Amino acid sequence: MANPSAFHHILSSAYGPMGPLRLGLGTASIMGAATVMSSFVAMRMFRLNNTPAAEVRRCFEELGLRGVKMLPIFAELPPDDRKYYPIYEVAQDLKLPVLLHMGAHFLRKLPLKCSQPLDLEDVALNFPELTIIIAHLAHPWVADTMVLIRKHPNLYADTSGLADFRPYTSLYQGLAYAMEYQVLDKLLFGTDWPLISPAEEIQRLKGINKYAEGTNLPRIPDEAILNIIEKNAERALQLGQ
DSSP states (O other), X not given: OOOGGGSOEEEEEOEETTEEOTTOOOHHHHHXXXXXXXXXXXXXXXXXXXXXXXXXXXXXXXXXXXXXXXXXXXXXXXXXXXXXXXXXXXXXXXXXXXXXXXXXXXXXXXXXXXXXXXXXXXXXXXXXXXOEEEEGGGTTOHHHHHHHHHHOTTEEEEOTTSSSSOIIIIIIHHHXXXXXXXXXXXXXXXXXXXXXXXXXXXXXXXXXXXXXXXXXXXXXXXXXXXXXXXXXXXHHTTTTO
């Protein structure tokens, strides 16, 4: 059984062009919760207006910000747009990881062309010291994600949003792709809570090889699964250092 103290949770306050998204959790409440619960890492999404780079620095210095979350599809700008560069620059300077929603979204007006993982290649090259995490393996563009995270040492991906509705077509196949490209060590634990709880995600990850039983499909190594749950994020995000 996974040791709860061995992995960290990311609490995220997400904002889109029109204001708070999903739960509408504000920055102060996110930072406060993360301060009380030491295993939580507070991240926030920043709108592109109102000098976002200065706001990133303020949240780092005054509120203990530990990372930046971005949803390019909501801003209707791909992640390599130069308007994001001041955020990337200050995040790199402060050693803050940047987590980006990549991949599918089903609101009709949101442009999928702004959610393509290959658009992160120039960002990875231009900000080589910036830790970049591709959320949801950028499903359905998982193969593109695996090529990117193998090619660029500062790129990672997380498993969030894959175990809830599509554990075989998304999670198992994503892990199999990662094993093929030898990047299982660059996958970070994620849930997309409240859609699925950390405990449920752990259970489904540990049971993922049921899809390979009685077939010629490859098994995902148990040690690699445990590392996704407990160790990979700690190393990638330099937690506890």
